[in-house]
Amino acid sequence: MEGMDSVAVMEVAPVPDPLFVGATPLIPAPPESELVLRRSARCLGKPRVPVYAEPEEPKQSTGRRGRPKKKRDEENQDPAPQVAAKVPRKAAKVEPKERKPMPVVGPEPVPADFTGAAAEDDALGTGKSAKLRVKETLRAFNSHYLHLVQEEQKRAQAVIQEIAAKGAAKNKDGKKGGEGEAKEKRPSKRPDLKAVTKMQENNSFLYTEKVLGPIPGIDVGDQFYSRAEMVVLGIHSHWLNGIDYMGMKYQEKKEYENFTFPMATCIVMSGIYEDDLDKADEIIYTGQGGNDLLGNHRQIGSQQLNRGNLALKVVDDWVQKGVQGHVVYKYKLKRLEGQPSLTTTEVRFTRAEAPRKISELPGLVCDDISGGQENIPIPATNVVDDPPVPPSGFVYSKSLKISKGIKIPSDCAGCDCEGDCANNKNCSCAQLNGSDLPYVSFKNIGRLVEPKAVVFECGANCSCNRNCVNRTSQQGLQHRLEVFKTASKGWGVRTWDTILPGAPICEYVGVLKRTEEVDGLLHNNYIFDIDCLQTMKGLDGREKRAGSDMNMPSLHAENDSEAPPAPEYCIDAGSVGSFARFINHSCNPNLFVQCVLTNHHDVKLAKVMLFAADTILPLQELCYDYGYVLNSVVSADGEIVKLPCCCGAPDCRKRLY
């Protein structure tokens, strides 16, 4: 059963790789091949915004997270949106008629002021930066996707159970049946395609017009996890075709009167054409058609000079016999001058180079800051200080320490499932979560379907096994991470692995204390208030979470009041903590905070977990929104303490507090 589950997910899970060069809308194509999913993308467009644009050195100060008393400062809510550089794209022309061999055609100049319909950073007038809108669109897609995966897993489970039951009955009669039959019979569904359709129905695609030239919010070097993501952003509208283009109807539009159509807006290089040549800065691209699409890279037929193959305007093109002897059209593309360098030597394999060996890391100051406590070692590097020093002043602990006088209850009833609760549709822990389990399982790692008011996990009183998907936050470190010294935020944490939305990162651990114990403490930047009630209620600028209106009688009584009291407990990671204490704040974060309950139902003492909000690529820094209320940090002499934010996000609020 477990194997069957993961097959269902693997069939539908998009896996990284290709490239694009422009933008487009979508006509949702029917599912054509699983191979489409074996792709991701990187774009060639306008120059990249630096990842760490860190304005100034922050002052050391005091404060703690999640103590919302006032509304956020208006002035810091809404920073001026960035305007994207207008970088006109060069284009070259290919005549739309059969030629053998095709002549070399020079570039057709694009009018100097032409930057495409969506070139302004806030062309949609949302008041949000284009980067943020890209992120929000991807989050919406991933949210649909995870819900649909959950739906599909449940459906598959039901089919398996039904067929297994039939099989058992048949076996009784001496006939064949059971799981093997289920594997054969269960039709494959594509949650990613369904998610795209949902977004199209809701008009939630980011860009719905095809664009020539740079696309706001998309930079050279950006990576996408799947074709579906590119479709909902409006970068490339096809599931399968490598070339997306503007057809002849654009010829009639005034703004395009100087152009020759069809004209390509975006290509995807997926690695399935054996005749492609990929040198990152120069690509020899094979036109579309004639591939058997089985992932074995084989060309089984000749290509036609039509549709997308007519639309590419490139520095050179020709027709030749491919490796299998079939006619293929070839296009030479070169990167525009002045674009930032790429992190890989091939376009289609886009994973940034994560270091292979800890010992070879530049600036290595510690092989494993956890001293062997975590599942995976966490090295620390420092290329900022001279001499380089390791992080110090704390004792590593991967679990929460409890202050004297605080008792964590362990009184709640558990479920009586066998094995994994995902296989029991009547699991009592699933009921606590609203009916479905909060997680779906991918390759035996749980992913949280959506941020929730609170997550009820299986705990000590449950009879399911230790690997049950509803114990996802208890499985320890799942990804290779590095603690590194940043230029202006002190230490930070980055990943070496691709982390997918909803994946667990860590628990925020330290010493569990009463907040009154730490009130007035100066110079402790590592205190985390347990403020689930605020999160659940969606107070002080926070987003209201799914499940916050649910009738959860087991939750603490304060949950019912409109204005919950200030948090009673906090986690102090000042002197004891894990790598979580090094995770910095960002106004545009890639992690989110999630309260989790396991052995009791007192939200005042909930576990504080961090989960991935987005696809986080290798070498990206992990960060979450500390959620400080501006002007809420006050010094002993009554002065408001301010800390500038150095997160570098286009929508940065400029201050942490």
Ligand SMILES: C[S@@+](CC[C@H](N)C(=O)[O-])C[C@H]1O[C@@H](n2cnc3c(N)ncnc32)[C@H](O)[C@@H]1O
């Ligand atoms: C929990 S610690 C994070 C780890 C910290 N960087 C360190 O070196 O230990 C929080 C402190 O890190 C710094 N910090 C975190 N995010 C920051 C940001 N976006 N801008 C400036 N400073 C930041 C601030 O000094 C903050 O009080």
